[in-house]
Amino acid sequence: MYKLRDYQQKAVDNTLKYFRQKRDPAVIVLPTGAGKSLVIAELARIAKGRVLVLAHVKELVEQNHEKYESYDLKAGVYSAGLNKKDTEDKVIFGSIQSVANASDDFFENFTIVIIDECHRVGLEQETQYAQVVKKLRSHNEDLCILGLTATPYRLGLGWIFNYSHLGVERTKEARFFKQSVFELPLEYMIRNGYLTPPVKVDIPVTSYDFSELTESGRKFTTDQVEQILKKQRRLTPLIVKNIVNITETYDRKGVMIFSSTVKHAKEILSYLPEGEAKIILGDTEASERDGIIDEFKAKKIKYLVNVSVLTTGFDAPHVDVIAILRPTDSVSLYQQIIGRGLRLDTGKKDCFVLDYTGVTHDIYSPVISDKKPTPQSVSVQIPCPKCDFENHFWGRVDDDGHIIEHYGRKCRGGVQDPDTFDFKPCGYRFRFKICPSCSTQNDVTARECIECRATLVDADAKLKQARLSKNAHILKPDTIELEERRDKRGNPFLEVRYYDFDAKYLSEVHYLNNETSIKKFHINFLRSHMGRPEFELPITTIDEVLRFQRLFRMPSFVIARKQDKFWRITEKIFAEEL
Secondary structure, eight states: OOOOOHHHHHHHHHHHHHHHHOOSOEEEEOOTTSOHHHHHHHHHHHOSSEEEEEESSHHHHHHHHHHHHTTTOOOEEEEGGGTEEOOSSSEEEEEHHHHHTSOGGGGTTEEEEEEETGGGOOSOTTSHHHHHHHHHHHHOTTOEEEEEESOOEETTTEESEEEETTTEEOOSSOOSEEEEEEEOOHHHHHHTTSSOOEEEOOOSSOOOOOHHHHTTOSOOOHHHHHHHHHHTTTHHHHHHHHHHHHHHHTTOSOEEEEOSSHHHHHHHHHHSOTTSEEEEOTTSOHHHHHHHHHHHHTTSOSEEEESSSSSSSOOOTTOOEEEEOSOOSOHHHHHHHHHTTOSOOTTOOOEEEEEOSSOOOOTTOOOOOSOOSSTTOEEEEEEOTTTOOEEEEEEEEOTTSOEEEEOOOBOOBEEEOTTTOOEEEOOOBSSOEEOTTTOOEEOTTOSBOTTTOOBOOOHHHHHHHHHHOTTEEEEOOSEEEEEEEEOTTOOEEEEEEEEOTTSOEEEEEEOOSSHHHHHHHIIIIIHHHBSSTTSOOOOOSHHHHHHTGGGBOOOSEEEEEEETTEEEEEEEEOGGGO
């Protein structure tokens, strides 16, 4: 039979506990190689009714079915691509395309549907997944829906579920999956010897420069990538030569190369050792594709080049080199690519990761759903002063790795009732916008007060209004300077100057000579300028301001308006507001 690992048993137990209380769709997050097939097998074995296991490609259907039956269990297959359409078995492994077109009586008596690679499922009603779920629910309103994935987030969407069993609110936005019942980090798998350690190799040759695509924050097209590669075409033979040298020097057994476009893939293939490499494209015939994959798994060829077709549903444990020659802003896709080389195999000690894109992601980094505010932003861990939850936000660190600023807005922690699964968010706001009508704290990007519904002006609107006004001036600061000065009466005050790249500046003045002026300074300057807003500095003097100025951050934009002959700063806009 089979024996579950501790974390696999925990995943099963958590799933059972959840579905005894709820029927909202749930997710299990397991890294590549964590043995999801065993979790599926156990859930199917103990299910009282029929079980449908869905996947989006025939290779994954076949792989899941073969592993299931290797545990001395019996199941059917419903997939036109595999020339099988079983309907009577208790457990059916099916491709979504075939099942979506099945007759109505196929959908009877299923108590649970398990969706592999479930990050592909959204709220859209016209998809095949939505059609299948609708048909299943028409026969069973109490249907349990469970998704499995290694990457529970999508580029442009973020997290695919709302709440985590770890006590985290991943997103407030509507999601098909409501709850993750179990999550296992990749680092755990590697540390405990369940996966091969990835080793990033320092590349001695140059990399492609895709920065003009990836730093724009917008999706890029194949044509745009082609234009970049055309400008840098002399680099490809150098890069391929480097891949081959590393492979031969360290006696690597299997190399997967992920290329940017079809043209790029064919160029890469032309520089690889003849007879040792083959290519798989999106339009490669199924029989030819299967033959190439079989050759690669049998180690008859060493190099396998592909374009976006082998990131999931592909299992070749001997792969010990992953070469990335395609840009991506998606941490999810990056992790899927590297995951192709992390399975254990006899004699395999590690997997080389060769990244030639210049846009490297950290495979261990937690995913942050917020947009990256600046190209220099890195993941930082910030504890909540209210509930102690460790938040992962974008931020900046100094040369020693100390956090000097973060862009977090609200604590993502909370408390989930273990019996009802009701979630109560912490609610602490690191940064906020105060409603001028009722003084309620709102998110810095809010356009309407959550309490009184008063209209709030967002950062983009402020900038747009200022650009259209003859009496407004917008400055993009390059440096900030704080200095103590004295007025005509000899009273000390703090002058803050914001300089742009041309050394032009706007300034503001703050007095700290009584309780009221100190309170004003805390509200108008300190609250927004603190790089770490959770730290409350009891500043009461200008000397203290100057002493702690290293803790202050600079705004992205400063807006001033003309008053008589002078410019008066009226708004400051920071990175997380944009």
